[in-house]
Amino acid sequence: MAPPILEAREVWKGFFGNPVLKGVSIALEPGRVHALLGENGAGKSTLINILSGALSPDAGSLQLDGRAVSLTPAAARRHGIAVVQQELSLTTHLSIAENIGLGAYPLRFGLVDYRALARSADELCRSVGLDEDVARPVGELSLGRRQLVEIAKALFRKPRVLILDEPTSSLSAHETRTLIGLVTALKRAGTAVLYISHRLAEVTEICDHVTVLKDGACTADRPLAGVDAAGLVRLMVGRDPGDLFPRWDACPAAQPAVSVRGFSAGRTMEVDLDIHPGEVLGVGGLVGQGQEDLLLGLYGAIPASAASAVFAGRPGLPGGVTRANARGVAYIPADRKREGVHLTHSIADNLLLPGLARGAGWRRRARGAEARLAATLAGRLSVKGDLDRPVQALSGGNQQKVALARWMPLDPGILLLNDPTRGVDIETKREIYAMLRGFAAEGRAILLASSDTPELVHLCDRVAVMRDGRIVAILERRDISEERIVALAMAADGVGRAA
Amino acid sequence: MTVRDRHRAMLPGRPAAGLAVLSRNRPFLTLLIVAAVWLVASATSRGFGSWGHLRYLVELAAVIGIVGAGQTLVMIGGGIDLSVGAILTVTAVGLPLLSSGADPSGIVAILGILGLASLIGAVNGAGVVYLRVHPMIMTLATATFLQGALILLAGGSAVTVHNPAVYLLGNARPLGVPAGVVLWAVVALATVAVLRWSRFGARVYALGANPLATALSGVNVPATSVALYAASGLAAGLAGILALGMNGQGYVGIGDPYVLTSIAAVVLGGTSILGGLGGYAGTVPGAVLLVTISGLITVVNASPGWRSILFGSLILVLLLVSGREVPRR
Numbered sequence: 001m002a003p004p005i006l007e008a009r010e011v012w013k014g015f016f017g018n019p020v021l022k023g024v025s026i027a028l029e030p031g032r033v034h035a036l037l038g039e040n041g042a043g044k045s046t047l048i049n050i051l052s053g054a055l056s057p058d059a060g061s062l063q064l065d066g067r068a069v070s071l072t073p074a075a076a077r078r079h080g081i082a083v084v085q086q087e088l089s090l091t092t093h094l095s096i097a098e099n100i101g102l103g104a105y106p107l108r109f110g111l112v113d114y115r116a117l118a119r120s121a122d123e124l125c126r127s128v129g130l131d132e133d134v135a136r137p138v139g140e141l142s143l144g145r146r147q148l149v150e151i152a153k154a155l156f157r158k159p160r161v162l163i164l165d166e167p168t169s170s171l172s173a174h175e176t177r178t179l180i181g182l183v184t185a186l187k188r189a190g191t192a193v194l195y196i197s198h199r200l201a202e203v204t205e206i207c208d209h210v211t212v213l214k215d216g217a218c219t220a221d222r223p224l225a226g227v228d229a230a231g232l233v234r235l236m237v238g239r240d241p242g243d244l245f246p247r248w249d250a251c252p253a254a255q256p257a258v259s260v261r262g263f264s265a266g267r268t269m270e271v272d273l274d275i276h277p278g279e280v281l282g283v284g285g286l287v288g289q290g291q292e293d294l295l296l297g298l299y300g301a302i303p304a305s306a307a308s309a310v311f312a313g314r315p316g317l318p319g320g321v322t323r324a325n326a327r328g329v330a331y332i333p334a335d336r337k338r339e340g341v342h343l344t345h346s347i348a349d350n351l352l353l354p355g356l357a358r359g360a361g362w363r364r365r366a367r368g369a370e371a372r373l374a375a376t377l378a379g380r381l382s383v384k385g386d387l388d389r390p391v392q393a394l395s396g397g398n399q400q401k402v403a404l405a406r407w408m409p410l411d412p413g414i415l416l417l418n419d420p421t422r423g424v425d426i427e428t429k430r431e432i433y434a435m436l437r438g439f440a441a442e443g444r445a446i447l448l449a450s451s452d453t454p455e456l457v458h459l460c461d462r463v464a465v466m467r468d469g470r471i472v473a474i475l476e477r478r479d480i481s482e483e484r485i486v487a488l489a490m491a492a493d494g495v496g497r498a499a
Numbered sequence: 500m501t502v503r504d505r506h507r508a509m510l511p512g513r514p515a516a517g518l519a520v521l522s523r524n525r526p527f528l529t530l531l532i533v534a535a536v537w538l539v540a541s542a543t544s545r546g547f548g549s550w551g552h553l554r555y556l557v558e559l560a561a562v563i564g565i566v567g568a569g570q571t572l573v574m575i576g577g578g579i580d581l582s583v584g585a586i587l588t589v590t591a592v593g594l595p596l597l598s599s600g601a602d603p604s605g606i607v608a609i610l611g612i613l614g615l616a617s618l619i620g621a622v623n624g625a626g627v628v629y630l631r632v633h634p635m636i637m638t639l640a641t642a643t644f645l646q647g648a649l650i651l652l653a654g655g656s657a658v659t660v661h662n663p664a665v666y667l668l669g670n671a672r673p674l675g676v677p678a679g680v681v682l683w684a685v686v687a688l689a690t691v692a693v694l695r696w697s698r699f700g701a702r703v704y705a706l707g708a709n710p711l712a713t714a715l716s717g718v719n720v721p722a723t724s725v726a727l728y729a730a731s732g733l734a735a736g737l738a739g740i741l742a743l744g745m746n747g748q749g750y751v752g753i754g755d756p757y758v759l760t761s762i763a764a765v766v767l768g769g770t771s772i773l774g775g776l777g778g779y780a781g782t783v784p785g786a787v788l789l790v791t792i793s794g795l796i797t798v799v800n801a802s803p804g805w806r807s808i809l810f811g812s813l814i815l816v817l818l819l820v821s822g823r824e825v826p827r828r
Contacts, residue, residue, distance in 0.1 A: 301714070321715060339711050339712050342712055344775055345708055353716045354716050356698045356701040357717040361722075362697055
């Protein structure tokens, strides 16, 4: 067995006192395709960033060809480590060839040799299965084709270590086949490949070795031969919920508060959904499968259509945020800094805004009543201190509580929550979970999209799993388990469509 | 006082820190600068400190202040209105053309021209919201359009007004206070009331601080924006009528100085050019400060070209000294 080119030993990394990687080791050997698996938030991206020099570990070491190194992105590139990120890093107004060669243009008499650049770019494009004129601006290409350019760009520097982060997520079946062929060829040529994918069929097909991360720790580091998809899923899931979640009894009403058939909005396609008063309906799946568009569409924030829809007893989609609010629909966004709160404004102003958004603009504000209302809301949420402080002075968890509490005066019957506990400390999570079950017990209908699988398992009456913009299954409470959700999300259940 | 007490006194939020709070209050600081400039100018320049001259300065500042009321609203809402000068000119040139014998008091013509000014503002707002044109481009395009239309309509010559209401506004002095200053006071009270006491005002602040979060909070963003720019058009129209009354004549170009000065007054008064923070209380001393500086430059007795260069440079210096934005996270 050849010695590894790049190796991480006992690497630790935390953000703001929150450990993300807890002593992870991984060794990338030449001529081997190494799979890295894990749920959302297991620490995969952090590990990739450390291996490519974008982050430096808090503890532990990186070894390159057997020698300890500390990497920067530039040094990593120099040593032949190339990363293809999920977020594309292409310059849209430059041509395919220019993007591929960016930063390492071939020179001739001190000038860029565009002919040589075009020649090598063309060659690379054909090897990744991209049949485009290399003079075309990247901005004209589809997302899948851009992904191929990104891969060609990584290959341009003839890397010894190639890290592919979800390379097939936007590729067609045909393009995926070409890519798999390419990875196999690279492996034969002696490249060390790290392959991150949620598509387990692909992983079992091309990878030789697998490392599984769960909550920032390694749960498996072994040859892939002899492991089936169900075994991999088991290695990824299973967290001890502890006493984080409240106990509750199901109390859904028979008549749904929201009922849509053939609902489409943005990435969400042809969804049938009923949300009953008194229930928490979870929406699970991998990140970016249309969950956010489902919520925004129901909220009227993005254009949506439905074959039939009933909201709060009235037919038709609300078709606008203001009208959705009038029907008792409230939305709590995932990106609270950008979409949820007004950072420079005071806690009180933030708490009062949804109320002030309603009614005629010239109506006078009742400052005394407003102050009392803000104080009541803050008290109920245990947000302490001066309410005139700007919201940006609060912790992420308290900001989220503000984003949630400000809707309460409107007494919404339908709550749409988009990953409400992302980046929230454990204590606030507990409070938010208790609040959500409390809202359900009061007879509100709650739709909870979450990237945190335990949350779906322990908090929801039913869970809808989304994949590629569609709901692939709705699990009843007795059927909900992390294994089922993850298997459905990754199409490892045997019923999913082929990748 | 023990050492410990002294340390306590330095902490923010202590009663002893009242002066510190005032020193961070931008409207108050701008007012202090005005007072300082007036004191120094009265001591060094003969006649500057006379009652008549100071009254004249405030009367001149009224035009900037009224335009600045609309500009304050728009800028708190996260936009900017570069068409205020052109709208001011439209009212000053258009009103004399509207006057007729069937309207002896001139009130109908005034209401008509103010309606037109608001409508132009609403078109600005609609362009910004529905066509998604950047406010700077939209209002600049409107301004250019209006200037062309005025040259075609008025033919470039000055028009004299024969409207009794406009004349009164420009020249009457009830109880010794110029009518224009009275109008400014009314506009100022209305602006402060809208910003501080109305639901609309709360929405404007929210819109300027974070348009996306504001839309997701249920605020009708299109309606709010259109209303904002319409209010700015109305304010510029009011200022145009006042300028016409004070001048007696309207001409193409009468509104030109008010684009930069209205924005400068707003920023000097501490309103964030990024939107979401500020208020009208600062714009008032900001307007007076600008007029004072302009007056002092006239005293220097330079040629018109140099006066303009000096004024522009001084505005820049003032903004550098006082209008620095603290970078936001």
